[in-house]
Amino acid sequence: MTASAAGSFPLRPYLRPDRVHPPLDYPPYRSSQLRAPRQPLVLLPHRLTEVTGPLLGEDRVRPGDADLTGQHAGEPQGERIIVAGRVLDGDGHPVARSLIEIWQTNAAGRYRHDGDQHQAPLDENFTGLGRCLTDDEGRYRFVTVKPGAYPWRNHRNAWRPAHIHFSLFGQAFAQRLVTQMYFPGDPLLPLDPVLGSVPDAAARDRLVARFDIGLTEPEWALGYSWDIVLRGRGAAPFEPGGDGR
């Protein structure tokens, strides 16, 4: 067929979530003031460009990329942890063979980035970059160290709770998501305007990982479970043994 041919075919749009994502204009997060658009967003129906997306594969991931503690000559300082979970869509289907990229501070709360001037030590054995592909069931697993809290200048005595940045592609442009994972029991969580920008309390809770003794490896590392759910299309619920899409 020629792609320019007019014709009718079914497109399966993704559902539009209500009250899941933060508003763009959120004054408590000061950096939004000059960057959030003032005009309302214009509805874009999902057509071919939105229901497809980059399917980035093995060539984006090198061996060892999922172990942030093994990328240098020595082991990084800090509390070794395992962060693992599944990537699903809103219909319960696993998001298989999909690229995840993460970045974080070291255990002292310092990013390996020229722009981070926090008076905390760098760690020559820690970059803070991880990548992996989900497996056929949407599972992922990283080994890293627990990141530290750090001060920022959003308001007086502002501190970001410890977090890991996650970038996900899903299977479609409409599913692209960049987010942050937090740690349970962190006293900074209720004070953080970035987490607090999420309007719904249950949705905020979904950004907090769960300590998982089953994922914890004896004599070695604590385990944190965190599942990520991307938009679905309202399709039939996933049936084991189905085509997985």
Added chain:
Amino acid sequence: MSGPAAGLTPSQTVGPFFAIALPWPDGPQVVPEGTPGAIVIAGRVTDGAGDPVPDAVIETWQAARDGGFGHPDDPRGAAGGTEEAEAARFRGFGRCPTGPDGGYRIVTLRPAALPSGDGRTEAPHLDVSVFARGLLDRLVTRIYFPDEEAANAADPVLAALAASADRDRRATLIAAPDGGGGFRFDIRLQGDRETVFFDV
């Protein structure tokens, strides 16, 4: 699950330190430099004060020259018509962090027009995501081409804008010729001539 939106993971800002992870050496090359027919699309990202945004990352997604996406969810077929030899070099996806001047630059091929699924035709376009400190969710816009006037006039997205109260802002989605065969597409996050951003 209690409802369609139940359980979705919320967006959070990419923050100022994504350069640890997101830039790829070949990110801006949707096709390698020097590929026959390759064009450059470049521009600046500016904020509501007109100042450059030096800590944004731009991502693009588009069809190939023959309209293919090489994607299994393409209802026209997974291959989508993408020519094999070209598909080997064409990623469809570009990623470029902005520099100190807010500038970004993508090397790509011009995409084909696309059937809209309901009998109309979308003009050639790239979908664009903008991530930056200060943006709690990504912004999405589109790049259209200035020398596709007839196709743009028939494009359902541009036509809907032209028929709305936002008609004066339609022009923000049309790239400008850069005089060298490429295109310039500036992204104004806020204020004067604010770029049209989409609820995707």
